[in-house]
Amino acid sequence: MSARTRICAALLAVTVTGVTVAPARAAHAVTSRGVTIPAFYTPPATLPAADGTLIRTEPLRLALSLPGITGTLPGRATRIMYKSTDSGGDPVAVTGAYIEPAAAWRGPGARPLVVLAPGTMGQGDQCSTSLALQKGLVVGLGTQSTVSVGYEVLAMYRLLAKGIAVVQTDYPGLGTTDRLHTYVNRVDSGHAVLDAARAARALPNTSLTAQSGVGLYGYSQGGGAVASAAELQPAYAPDVPLKATYAGAPPANLAEVTAAIDGSELLGALGWSVNGFAQSEPALQTLLDRYLSAAGRATLKDLSTMCVGDAILTYANKRSTAWTTTGQTVADIIEAEPALRDYLAGQTIGARKPAGVVRVATGVNDDLVPFAQARAMAADWCRLGGDVVYAPVSLPEVSSPLINHFGPLLSDQGTAVGWLNDRLAGRPATTNCSAVNGS
Template sequence: MTDPSTFDDFYTNPAIDFAPRPGEILRRRAVGTPLLRGANRAWQLLYATRTAFSAPIAASGIVIAPDHGEAAGTGPILLYYPSFHGLGGRCAPSQLLAGEGSEPESEFITTALDRGWTVAVPDGQCLGVTGLGPHAFLAGKAAAHAVLDLARAVRALPETDSDEAPCAVWGYADGGRAAIWAAEQQPHYAPELDLRGVAAGAVVADPGALIPEIDGGAWSGLILGGLIGLGRAYAHLPVGHILTDDGYQAIEHAQTLDAAALLATYRNTPLARWCERPDPWNDPMWRYVLDSETSARETPQVPVHLYHGTEDALVPVAMGRSVFAEYRSRGVDVSWREYTSSHLGAATAGSTEAVARLTSYLARRPPLATRAAPPGPQTT
């Protein structure tokens, strides 16, 4: 079901009847960002990426050049992945930043622009592009591909001078999850990118462990959203077999909602309300999906800064600590910071050090090694 409020010819899903190179720009247009301080020129993009299972798909995002320097895009590239905005509706960050709507994380984007960085914001797979939804919420590899392929698209954008620019990734909550998955995937998915480092806060490292902790409470809408998002990412599997008839109707409605409406509509409603069993996360098919979505499965080759609030009632601080411990055991250049703060409070409290860490990472020289060429068109 497509929400008519999202209709915009630019965001219409382009017919991909060929195998485009990951990061290839499929459509672009210059836009204004009237509510974003520190921005100069900006472009909305549709670009080619890959699903978690390597199928070609279009994704959308926005590239914002800072109001610094003589030419657009001469500085480093920051890939900023926002926290969860919703499953559908007109809530894609690239739409909010270019319109009169409010982008909740504008402050963090502005901080990066003030540093002279070009900021690229992916919407995430299946959010923004009309007809692809719902958003593949919590699908780690899909999010990583959307991030890394947007970096490729920025380097190819003719209006900027970014073809050899170093890049970094930053995100919080679901955005933090996307950031570390990008770091883990980059060595083999996008080895030609000059990725210098990652900052990630309140990482949703293990959705399977998180679901029973918050199911039935104030955040229950996110659990239903995760079911829908991962169901979209794993659509080739029979993941819908656990749903009741009421469950199918709930999903039909929920997949059109932004985050605020999703949380308000399904507050305090346990997932079992929509499923054939009281613990759907323990269904064998869903155990496979959730086990496949744990983070720290691979080893980043770049520095990683992790941070978390000790009073986080949504994403337990133990999740962040476990990722830190796992990375450290593998020899990753990883740092950790805890803040005596809530989930939302730590996003702000940790932003200053996150930017300082990213600045340090971007100033480092890359290893003296020949980078691999980007992958060519995929044949099937």
């Protein structure tokens, strides 16, 4: 597949093949950078009409599990594929995983559900979080090697230990082999989160009931996804009983994030963003044709099949000036082109009042997903009358933007999980919008 095809409106990471609905072609496994993507991830040709409808399920053996008195710890997992709607209004199949906890829910009422939106995993189908749950460490060797670590198990297992059911979304195009992952697309990711809740509540043989409250958890890319979902819930999914959201380090203003990650260890995320923009908005192809050099096209094609580990090893601390015919950065081009500015403005999170109570946590020294733009989102929500708990996380600043960004993920995780648990148990939160502008 040519580089031009990779970044046009029909951008695809791998070749799409068969389906499993009648009349059907046989779905089969494909390979991405030496890793076999099971046939489960090939979507059917025809999708259900209703968002959140389960398309298929299968038992999922967790890479990290232990025998327990009442069952396997942390619980029983099911791989899922469900229907969602993308930002263009078209149907899309999304994969993920549901884990029924072995631990009992110790709060009042029915067992609650948390949708976990993963942080940045990459853009290759082998990077999906549900595949990482099965394999733990995903490694592919060959002419194009790859490595992906399922780091979201830390938060997931903490939630499960409290008796909270967890459903995790892979997002559109991450795992599923019919399209490229639309990295940080506000609507795609927000819809995928809400439809994951619908799909989990529709699964048979779980302890969830119609009275099960729903919470959302996400950091970094996941923080943006759940923040978007909280905004979209009233109009898109009023049937999802959303109680509370933890949005850590959300990329709410993509223009500011784009400028920050250029030249950092996570430059690859800039390429994933550009690839995703081109797939979601075909009109941007003209701009790409104008600005991208042959080296830029080759880099974007390469990144489209990479995971985070691959991208860091290959592109850390490089700059997007090497991608363009003019020597401009991607941020420079965004500033110069109204069409790009308008597109990114439409991706901004913070323009709609979120449902439920939201805890926004961000490192005060985060210079990868900048602290100021996350704080601005919280302030915008406060002005709209949202119930916001604003939690700046103070850690020593270091020379690595990647560490400044991911440090709060670990240091705040226990607090974030405990906070969600309290909200799902019915304990009220103390909001603090007055602190947003004062920190």
